[in-house]
Amino acid sequence: xxxxxxxxxxxxxxxxxxxxxxxxxxxxxxxxxxxxxxxxxxxxxxxxxxxxxxxxxxxxxxxxxxxxxxxxxxxxxxxxxxxxxxxxxxxxxxxxxxxxxxxxxxxxxxxxxxxxxxxxxxxxxxxxxxxxxxxxxxxxxxxxxxxxxxxxxxxxxxxxxxxxxxxxxxxxxxxxxxxxxxxxxxxxxxxxxxxxxxxxxxxxxxxxxxxxxxxxxxxxxxxxxxxxxxxxxxxxxxxxxxxxxxxxxxxxxxxxxxxxxxxxxxxxxxxxxxxxxxxxxxxxxxxxxxxxxxxxxxxxxxxxxxxxxxxxxxxxxxxxxxxxxxxxxxxxx
Amino acid sequence: xxxxxxxxxxxxxxxxxxxxxxxxxxxxxxxxxxxxxxxxxxxxxxxxxxxxxxxxxxxxxxxxxxxxxxxxxxxxxxxxxxxxxxxxxxxxxxxxxxxxxxxxxxxxxxxxxxxxxxxxxxxxxxxxxxxxxxxxxxxxxxxxxxxxxxxxxxxxxxxxxxxxxxxxxxxxxxxxxxxxxxxxxxxxxxx
Numbered sequence: 285x286x287x288x289x290x291x292x293x294x295x296x297x298x299x300x301x302x303x304x305x306x307x308x309x310x311x312x313x314x315x316x317x318x319x320x321x322x323x324x325x326x327x328x329x330x331x332x333x334x335x336x337x338x339x340x341x342x343x344x345x346x347x348x349x350x351x352x353x354x355x356x357x358x359x360x361x362x363x364x365x366x367x368x369x370x371x372x373x374x375x376x377x378x379x380x381x382x383x384x385x386x387x388x389x390x391x392x393x394x395x396x397x398x399x400x401x402x403x404x405x406x407x408x409x410x411x412x413x414x415x416x417x418x419x420x421x422x423x424x425x426x427x428x429x430x431x432x433x434x435x436x437x438x439x440x441x442x443x444x445x446x447x448x449x450x451x452x453x454x455x456x457x458x459x460x461x462x463x464x465x466x467x468x469x470x471x472x473x474x475x476x477x478x479x480x481x482x483x484x485x486x487x488x489x490x491x492x493x494x495x496x497x498x499x500x501x502x503x504x505x506x507x508x509x510x511x512x513x514x515x516x517x518x519x520x521x522x523x524x525x526x527x528x529x530x531x532x533x534x535x536x537x538x539x540x541x542x543x544x545x546x547x548x549x550x551x552x553x554x555x556x557x558x559x560x561x562x563x564x565x566x567x568x569x570x571x572x573x574x575x576x577x578x579x580x581x582x583x584x585x586x587x588x589x590x591x592x593x594x595x596x597x598x599x600x601x602x603x604x605x606x607x608x609x610x611x612x613x614x615x616x617x
Numbered sequence: 618x619x620x621x622x623x624x625x626x627x628x629x630x631x632x633x634x635x636x637x638x639x640x641x642x643x644x645x646x647x648x649x650x651x652x653x654x655x656x657x658x659x660x661x662x663x664x665x666x667x668x669x670x671x672x673x674x675x676x677x678x679x680x681x682x683x684x685x686x687x688x689x690x691x692x693x694x695x696x697x698x699x700x701x702x703x704x705x706x707x708x709x710x711x712x713x714x715x716x717x718x719x720x721x722x723x724x725x726x727x728x729x730x731x732x733x734x735x736x737x738x739x740x741x742x743x744x745x746x747x748x749x750x751x752x753x754x755x756x757x758x759x760x761x762x763x764x765x766x767x768x769x770x771x772x773x774x775x776x777x778x779x780x781x782x783x784x785x786x787x788x789x790x791x792x793x794x795x796x797x798x799x800x801x802x803x804x805x806x807x808x
Contacts, residue, residue, distance in 0.1 A: 331652055381654075384646040456671070463674045464653065486652035487672065512651055529650065539650045 285616050289607040297601050298609055301417055302374065302593070305394060308413055314370040314396060319359030321376060325572035326351035327358070328557035329514070330564055333380035335389070352378035355590055356395055357515070358575040361543070364397055364586060365578035372396035374593065385605040386535060386595060389614050394596075397588035403526040403542040406587035407504055410530060410538060417600050418532070420501050427507040428524065431493050432485075440485050441509055441523055445477060448484055455492060457484075469563050479563055482511050498531035505529050515553065516541035530591075532599055540589030547579040622678040623656040631663070631682040634671070638663045638682035638735050646675065663733065664715075664740050682735065689732045691724045699724065699742070701732055712739035720744050722777035723795045744795045749804040750774050751790050755781060768800070 288295070309316065326334040332354045340347035353359070355377050363371055377393040398406055411423040432440040436451060443451075452461045464483050470476045497503035506528040510518050513525030526542035544550055551571070558568040594606040607613035621632055626644040633639070643659040654675035661668050663684065689701035689710060698711035699721070712732065716739045717724070723744035724730070733741035755771035768780040771791070779793055781800045790804040 329651075331648075331654070382646075382648050384648070387646065387648060460655070460672045460674060463677050467674060483653050486649055487655060490647060490649055490655075491657075491672065514651065536650055 288611045289613045289616065290609050290611055294601060294603070294609050295611060298597050301597050301600055304416060305374065305413070305593075308416060309372045309396065312370075312409075314372045314398070315368065317360065317363060317368065317371045317373050318375065319353075319356045319363070319373065321353050321378070322350040323353055323359070323572075324348070324350060325358075325570060325575070327354055328554050328561070328569040328571065329354075330557055330560040330566060333382075335378045335380045354379050355393060357588070357590070358572055360395060360397060360588070361583055362574060362578040364399065365581050365583045370396075370398050383614060388594070388606060388610060390617070391606070391610075392593040393590055394593050395588065395590040397543070397586050399584045399586045401542075401587040403506065403528060403540070403587055406540055406542075406589060407506070407528055410504070410540065410589055410591075411502075414502055414530070414532075414537075414596075417596060418502070419600075422501050424497070424501050424503045426497065426503060426505055428505055428509065429507065431489075431497060431505060435493050435496055436488060445481060448481060451488065452484055455488065457487060457491075460487060467564065469565060473563075475559055476563055478511050479560055482509070485509070494531055494536070495534055498533060502530055502532035502537065505531065513544075513553070514541065515544050515550070517544050526587075528589075535595050535599060536592075537595055537599070538589050538591035540587060542587045543583065543585075545579065545583040545585060547576060550576070550579055619681045620678045621681055623658070623673050623675050626656065626658060631684045632660075632679040633682045634660065634662075634679065637665070638684045638740070640684075642668070648675075663735065666718075666741075684733060684735050684740075687732050687734060688729050690727055690729050692726065694724075701730065701739075701742075704729070710734075710739055712742050716740050717742045720795075722773075722775050723748050723750075723793075724775060725750060746794060746796060747792055747801060748795055749790050749792050749806075750777070752781070752785065752787050755785065755787050757786065 334351040334354050337350050337352065338347040339350050356373050356375050360371060360373060373395050375393055376390055378390050380389065382389060414420065414423065429439060429441060432438060438451065449461060452458060461484060465471055465480060468476050468479055471480065507519065507524035508527045510523055510525055513527060516525040516527035518525055528540050529536060530538040554571045561568055594609055597609040598606050601609060603609055621630060626641050628642055630641045631638055639660040639662050641658060641660055645657045647657055648654040656673045656675055658671050658673055660671060690704050692700040692702050698713060699717050700709055700711050702709045710732065720742045725748050728745055728748060730745065731743040732739045750773040752771045753774050756769050768782050770778050771781040772778050779798060779800050781791060785791060785803060792801040792804050794801050
């Protein structure tokens with residue numbers, strides 16, 4: 285059990301890929317930065333669990349709670365607000381309650397921000413990086429609505445709850461839908477219905493769409509429903525978010541946004557997250573005041589993306605699980 | 618009865634699903650970047666034998682199935698039930714046609730079989746991996762052909778039909794792998 289989960293050869297390949305990522309950004313004049321793994325606040329996303337630790341100052345009788353970052357997003361946006369310009373970071377991120385073939389509680393993330401880029405310019409850059417690292421020659425691009433219409437035959441933005449339940453029944457997901465329904469408090473409220481709808485669309489996306497896109501070339505899906513905007517700006521009609529995700533060989537590889545810069549809208553998103561948390565029986569999260577203050581001071585218009593480096597290396601080296609490209613996994617760390 | 622949450626699922630765990638005991642074969646945890654985590658679980662329904670892939674919400678829990686395997690010796694069939702006995706306690710149990718199913722053609726008196734009990738009743742009968750049974754009918758083989766070129770069908774005393782090499786004759790006892798239904802060798806002990 286003491287031996288590494290990756291072969292030494294895989295670790296060499298890993299080092300070469302990390303070096304080419306650095307060279308890619310160096311050639312584009314994007315500054316490498318490091319932000320702390322520890323933070324006094326954590327994110328409000330209802331589906332991410334942060335790991336918690338404590339810090340005690342010398343001689344202090346009480347310790348302070350600190351969170352391990354689930355991503356470096358807030359700290360990097362504070363750098364952008366302070367005038368850093370284009371930045372990238374290769375860092376460890378930590379997520380509790382995640383273990384599997386594609387999950388390790390501690391993993392390596394590549395996150396970068398480009399000032400003045402809209403979503404499509406950043407998508408082009410993601411494509412250029414992937415073409416450099418993976419044995420591929422092009423990238424496919426679809427909208428969220430397109431993939432649902434093509435593979436499941438319905439419009440995900442306008443489908444009624446009854447029709448959506450019928451689709452789930454035909455995909456052998458009726459028990460799952462019932463169990464999901466039972467896990468949401470106040471299921472009959474508008475928020476409860478929206479949460480249920482998004483969760484059902486998500487499972488259909490994962491089971492019916494993901495296996496059928498990004499088979500030979502990576503597929504980038506854009507324009508997620510506004511209710512799944514997270515920290516992305518909305519399209520001009522307000523129906524969809526300027527958010528994209530990259531899928532390749534059944535692996536979710538990256539998630540990018542045209543970044544929300546409006547502090548009022550950001551506060552509303554935080555409150556919506558806390559409302560979702562309440563529906564799921566989770567405690568509300570305290571909003572990161574440093575992040576909000578940075579937004580108030582002014583985040584430049586920019587787009588940013590986070591990419592799972594272990595997954596990228598796994599795909600580049602044709603392994604089937606990320607632990608085959610990590611020195612030690614959670615099982616023998 | 619205990620409950621098991623999806624995060625305790627592992628191969629071999631037995632749970633109740635739609636009123637039927639099921640054996641978990643594989644469990645994959647799926648956590649999209651956004652949205653609820655779920656588990657893709659491959660299960661075998663123990664009564665029907667069907668293998669299914671199901672999606673469960675992560676953290677959902679299921680009642681454990683009161684299923685246990687016992688080793689019992691086959692005694693006889695009365696035409697309706699197949700009777701088995703625990704060689705230590707001499708306790709007897711009768712399995713019906715549904716539980717015996719395809720295993721019927723491998724049941725040899727005194728062979729110890731695995732009987733899967735659900736709430737105390739037999740639901741699956743699994744014969745030993747290898748059984749030795751007499752050939753009751755097969756075409757006479759050609760003399761001198763010992764290598765065999767694909768063999769010939771032979772009917773065994775239990776009714777099973779297996780392919781045997783040409784040199785094996787009626788009246789001989791053969792050893793058969795019950796998992797594949799293939800001839801393994803001539804039995805060490807002949808009648």
